[in-house]
Amino acid sequence: MKFDVIVIGGGIVGLATAYQTLKKRPNLKLLLLEKEGALAAHQTGNNSGVIHSGLYYKPGSLKATNCINGYHMLIDFCDQESIPYDLCGKIVVATDDFQKPLLENLYQRGLQNGLDKISRISVEEMNEIEPHVKGIAALNVPYTGIVDYKLVAEKYGEKIIALGGEIRLNAKVTGISDQGQYSNVSTDDSSFEAKLVINCCGLYSDKIARKTSEDVDLKIIPFRGEYFKLKPEKEYLVKHLIYPVPDPNFPFLGVHFTRMMKGGIEAGPNAVLAFRREGYKKSQIHLGELAESLMWPGFQKVAMKYWKTGFGEMYRSFSKAAFTKALQKLIPEIQSDDLIDGGAGVRAQACDRTGGLLDDFSIIETKKAINVCNAPSPAATSSLSIGDSISDLALKRFD
Template sequence: MIIAIELKKKQVFTYKRSRYSCNFRADFAINIFSIIMEFDIIIVGGGIVGLATALKILEAEPTTKLLILEKESQLAAHQTGNNSGVIHSGLYYKPGSLKAINCRKGYDQLLAFCDAQQIDYELCGKIVVATEENQVPLMHNLYERGLQNGLEGMKILSADELKEYEPNVNGVAGIFVPQTGIIDYKEVCLKYADVITEKGGLIHLNEKVVDVKEHNGQCIIKSDKHEYRSKLFVNCAGLYSDKIARMTQPEVDLKIIPFRGEYYKLSEEKSALVKNLIYPVPDPNFPFLGVHFTRMIRGGVEAGPNAVLAFGRESYKKHQINMGELLEILSFKGFRKVASKFWKMGMGEMYRSFSKSAFTTALQALLPAVKQDDLVVGGAGIRAQACNKDGSLVDDFQIFETDRVVNVCNAPSPAATASLAIGETIANKALNKLKAKAL
């Protein structure tokens, strides 16, 4: 129930962590005798997809009574706040897929939003490098895919032309992609939150959803602090989206497998080795892009990530083990099939996780001048990778629905770039359901 209290002035709540703070502003009509915890739509998840969905709902229907529940003490605490800050162009994705469509559409919306809200970003471009001759056909396939996805201004580069973009790179050929950029997605999220609260939406931090039920034409959402009711529930819980989904759709049989991506940073003295972004030609059989170099919007250069199984959904460090979650992963038939298929690659990634020398060797394929002493331990992020029972890793966005629930169960990269387009898709689904129920 919302506490309706009659106050004329605007309330400001500030949540701080690290160097980030977020002001949530809301006008309250307070009446201490009126306590109502009922909403039109409740969204779980304060990452970039949940926030973008809320923003799009309120843009389309400003009178919607909307609440976001986030279990952490800050927004964008997991996938969104621990990624490399790249604005993706749409180069990699299968033409016609939700990834491709939403990336291109979301790219334009993101830049327009940042321009309107004065958020810093830079379209610096990137090169994708074939380091060996046998990668050149894959590189050309990637170029054709980019053309099919509407990218303009790309260039096929010879070995000599690569040096014009990145003088220290090693490669036999490459692609220049001008649309790629860099940004701070946490700053984007905080601005989304500002706009949401200005439009009357509410955001509750430190509230973990523990149960969701559909009952008598309503959704009953229990957190570890309160019980709420809503006409519609939207699950954007990221790393826990499968668990939340099974509260209302027990038949959902995919599982989120957490993969940790670990980064190094180039020392300040060696950051000049990289002008912008340097990527390898990706392995088409593996859902990760391989180690690469990324200049950051706030300065410095990241090198990585690798991709190793995390021993828990929030195990950001090698020694962190959530035994219950690890046993869930290992007992899942789909994961065992994935492990049997990719065990060699997985062992190589794990070895690089514990061996700085091996990590350096992988980076030297792109940038031979990088030495082990040039690398400083950086951060880590965890990717929520959905896996089916048959052992297939879900590559595209995945949404499951009931009459009153929308479960977003796979929103991998480029979800941050595509957030406003994905949010618009989810918002349309949610609002259409509300309208149907009102008829």
């Protein structure tokens, strides 16, 4: 079967891309392929559900631009489609003196990104918002919210079908080959032809990209983020969202407290190397994929640079007491017995050969493909904006 566009990957970015493409050009013949039996089965369905404001990202970067644009697009979409969300706000808390200038840098970055409603707040004001938090300085970020991204992704899927697109589940892509004007896209039991392939495969985006070009010189390194949940009788300790000041040299935000749209409070995540790309549990190991991560020169350099941080994250993964101690920096009342096992997500973090953990979104274009090779958080918040940008790149091929 022949298509104009084949989108590979049924996570929120792939779905948003297909949706935005068909909105602009409903006469295109478009197919979306997803290897699982349901949409949003991996990063989208296992994230914390935060609607990010754009506070953290370098002004002018793809992350900043798409997060801020995507934020407004997402809110509008949820309003139009009656998807529940809550702009509950968050505070970012400094607990040590050395974090104060980092907090100020965050404040200035937020202002540069157009977040003029953020504010520095005193300890007294902080405790009016979150009575149980201990800190020496804080920012109030009223833009931040929560939503169920799986619901959002499923609604994108409905829109794709309504616009005449096709979605096939249980369709793992096994090969992409050049067939003149078309690319042949093979799955376990079928093959399709497309004028343009758009790769939104998340944890396997680098592998799919290499099927379209030999010049892809990065590796997806999977980092598992493990959560605890607060026992219901302890949920009163958290009113909104509570974040620490992040390490500016490490692309993770630190353990924090998040209200969930379905109810409950999550505490976490840590950030540890996953032993397989879809390794949601410590026991899930794929020796080949683990070896790929460990042997990648860029990861070896990252490990050398951040070994102390990595060791601390791994220690917290195996020690509930250590995890609790990290949480107590924000809420001293938290005790180990207040925490019950939660879920885990796996973040697809692109790493280049020189040891750089890519901080921004990465899109690699080839003659017949567009590869989204790095789209970690805030990709869910940014999904409609990312999809809008990728669809523009795609539709130029058909003008």
